[in-house]
Amino acid sequence: MFKDLIRILHNSxxxxxxxxxxxxxxxxxxxxxxxFKYLMNQNDSAFNIESTxxxxxxFIDTLITYPKLLIAVVNGPAIGIAVTMLALFDxxxxxxxxxxxxxxxxxxxxxxxxxxxxxSNIFGKSKASDMLYLGHKMTALEAKHYGFVNEIYExxxxxxxxxxxxxxxxxSSESILATKRLVQRWNQDILLKVNAEETVELVxxxxxxxxxxxxxxxxxxxxx
Numbered sequence: 052m053f054k055d056l057i058r059i060l061h062n063s064x065x066x067x068x069x070x071x072x073x074x075x076x077x078x079x080x081x082x083x084x085x086x087f088k089y090l091m092n093q094n095d096s097a098f099n100i101e102s103t104x105x106x107x108x109x110f111i112d113t114l115i116t117y118p119k120l121l122i123a124v125v126n127g128p129a130i131g132i133a134v135t136m137l138a139l140f141d142x143x144x145x146x147x148x149x150x151x152x153x154x155x156x157x158x159x160x161x162x163x164x165x166x167x168x169x170x171s172n173i174f175g176k177s178k179a180s181d182m183l184y185l186g187h188k189m190t191a192l193e194a195k196h197y198g199f200v201n202e203i204y205e206x207x208x209x210x211x212x213x214x215x216x217x218x219x220x221x222x223s224s225e226s227i228l229a230t231k232r233l234v235q236r237w238n239q240d241i242l243l244k245v246n247a248e249e250t251v252e253l254v255x256x257x258x259x260x261x262x263x264x265x266x267x268x269x270x271x272x273x274x275x
Contacts, residue, residue, distance in 0.1 A: 057109055057113050064117070072121055073123070074122070074123050075123070077126075079126075107132070115139060116235070118228065118231060120142070122141065122216065125137070125146065126206070128149060128150050128152070134166075135164025138169035139164070139242070144203075144212045145191040147205055149194075152187070158269070159262035160262060165245045167245060170182055173198065173199055
């Protein structure tokens with residue numbers, strides 16, 4: 052998935068007719084995050100966890116440096132990386148069925164997607180701690196209160212967001228992209244460094260007995 056998203060984003064950078072990219076999900080969930088079952092089933096001796104995580108790192112780096120407008124239409128619950136990456140988007144619209152959760156400590160993992168930097172800036176230290184340490188499940192309404200979400204739509208009427216976004220066609224793309232460059236400039240180097248540090252720690256956690264035990268129990272319970 053990350054490879055496909057990287058390719059789409061890179062291709063859109065080269066296309067001068069594109070200045071906005073919108074990401075959404077299908078069905079009732081936006082995304083449940085990383086596929087740990089896939090990682091656990093990799094018995095091939097050629098499989099390298101570090102090279103796999105580096106693809107994820109490249110994806111986050113691409114979001115950090117992406118020069119065009121990034122919009123997320125969150126159609127339902129978002130978990131893990133599906134939440135943390137949204138802090139790197141420019142506009143977020145969510146259905147009323149959405150919740151945001153980062154259960155890193157439950158899985159024995161570590162905060163990623165630059166959330167160790169972005170969350171405290173968005174939510175403040177206390178709520179960021181609730182999210183990152185305790186896995187607080189944040190509703191769409193609460194996310195809007197903190198300025199994480201721009202607007203909430205009824206799930207049945209989520210298509211209305213596309214009509215609303217048509218107003219972008221009336222605006223100056225040159226102005227939007229120039230403003231995006233300025234917004235990015237001040238934190239870009241910091242975010243790239245944060246992502247690099249988080250990725251190093253993520254590899255350590257994925258190889259730890261603590262994570263392997265926790266994820267094995269969760270996957271076993273899901274089979275029952």
